[in-house]
Amino acid sequence: MILKHFTDNDLYKFSVMLAIQKLYPWAYVKYAFTNRGGTQFPEGFAERMREEVASMANLKLTQEEKQFIKNKCYFFDPVFVDFLEGFRYKPEEVTITQNGGDLSVVIEGYWYRTVLWEVPLLAIISELYFRMTGAEPHDVEEKAITKAKALAGMKADYSEFGTRRRFSFDVEDKVIAALQANSGEYFKGTSNVYFAMKYNTIPIGTMPHEWFMFHGAVFGYRSANIRGLESWVDVYDGSLGIALTDTYTTDSFFNSFSLKQAKLFDGVRHDSGDPLTFADKAIKFYEQNRIDPTSKTLVFSDSLNLEAVKEIKEHVAGRIHDTYGIGTFLSNDVGAKALNIVIKLTDVKLHKKDANFLQAVKLSDVAGKHTGDQKEIDLSLRTLGLE
Template identity: 60%
Template sequence: MIITEFLDNDLYKFTTMNAIQKKFPNAEVVYRFVNRAKTKFPEGFDRALRAEVDSMANLTLSDEAKCYLRSKCYFFEPVFIDLLKGFRFDPSEVVITQVDGDLDIEIRGLWYRTVLWEVPLLAIVSELFFIMTGQKAIEVEDRALAKAKAFADLQAEVSEFGTRRRFSFDVQDRVVGVLKQGMGSFFKGTSNLFLAYKHGVTPIGTHPHEWFMYHGAQFGYRIANSIALENWVDVYQGHLGIALTDTFTTDNFFQHFGSKYSKLFDGVRWDSGDPIVFTDKALKHYEAMKIDPKSKTIVYSDSLNVEKVRQIKEHVNGRIHDVYGIGTYLSNDVGVNPLNIVIKLFEVKPNGAKSFVPTVKLSDDRGKYTGSDKEVQLCLLTINQ
């Protein structure tokens, strides 16, 4: 059994679940697995994955973990934590098929329930792949310690974001421990709730692309960012204040990130495109809003390594608070080729709708677009009018 702890998941899935059950409790969704690198999976992988998914039905939130959430996740109301205590994964929501080496996964059900599947499913797929192909991790602590020292030398504030494509739980666990010991105050925490609990570090996360994608499908692409931000603020009242910018391109986001949101949110997250260009756009935006950029934060989080962090820090040069969320480079740099896999929202059915509506994610990198070609073009035409 690969996932053995209910909290072995990223914080942002729980924050999004909480917002969903408050704002869209009856919404239904469809998620699909996207194998960006077209990796071929070994024979029998679907059956092994099915067994792992079925075993998750037995996961529960322990009393100790419940107490941890109450004490650390101050932005959750007690009623939501009680909901998690009674929550059980329903494996029937996950459909797995494999034809030769091509793996397909589809998740269907109520959004507030199915939102928790993405991260542990991807973690299972990744770890199971390396188990079944006989690949071994090497130099786990040595590589992690070298990176910890390099980031600390740069005075880069780093959080570990590597659950989805980790080599294994054991590797991620060991890496978080090394970062905590090797980086001191420059290590800010991990996205993984269980590892944050185990290692006594801060759980990190706010909202994902799917939050904005759903709003685009229900309310329209022109106003999706504004309504998504307003709904987030209504739920969290200023907490969890890092805004994701690139669901419908960063340029479109900043058009809707007016004075109210720019002042209320602590900062923004870069997740695609050129980080140097993004930095300049963010600085220009805050200055136009008469806000001192030094009072705000950019979280950089797309395929980072030591050299990229060095380049970004040199460009930022203290003009804005810069922090770095780093995933696969930390949790799966152990002598293997990591999988390039994601699970994305593809269709939604808002309460009262007669049928499912397609979703779109654009980003600032065309290679990260998701959705049908027809819907992507519709979205582009709409936001660029």
């Protein structure tokens, strides 16, 4: 059994789960697995994965996990925490098939439930692949200690974001222990709620792309960012205040980011495209709106390594507060090639009884990395004037 803890998941999946329950409790959706790297999975992989998914039906929130969430996640109301205690995964929501080396994973069900599947399934796929192909991790602690000391030497505030594409649970565990022990005040926490509890640190995360993808599909692409952010404020009243910018490209985001929202949100997150260009756009936006950029935070989370962090830090030094969410470079840099895999929202209904699904798409600041139905992508590009 690969997944052994209910909270072995990213915080933002729980935060968006609460927002869905409060605002869109009848929403019904589909997700699909995308194998961006073209990895060929070994024979019998789907069967083994189905066994892992079936075992997740037994996961439940422990009293220790519940108390940790109550203590650290002050933005979750007691009704939601009690709901998590009674929540159980339904394996029948996940369909797994295999054709040769090609793997298919589709998730379908009420959005408030299925939202939790993404990160655990990706973690299972990654760890199971390395188990079945006989890969062994090397220099886990040594590499993590070197990186931790280097990041501290740069005075870079950072968090570990590596659960979805980790080599294994054990590797991520050892990495976080090494980071915390060797970075001092610069290690700010982890996106993984279980490891945040184990190491008595802060669970980090706010909102996912799927939040804006849903709003774009249901309410229109021009209003997706505005409505997504306003809805987030309706739920969290200013908590969890880092806005994700690139669901429909950063330019589109800043065109719709209002003065009210800019003042209310603590900062914005970069997740695709050139980080230096993004930083300049964000700083210019704040300056044009008479907001002191040094009072805001930029979170960088796209394919980071030590060289990228150093370059970004030097570029923004003294201009704005910067922090870094570092994923695969920390949790899967142990000698094996990390899988390039994602699970994305593909189809949505505002209500299960609605006759037809609406297509959900994600654009990107990187050419060729748009996700979803091509006709719907073309429609969103035309609607936003991005052709």
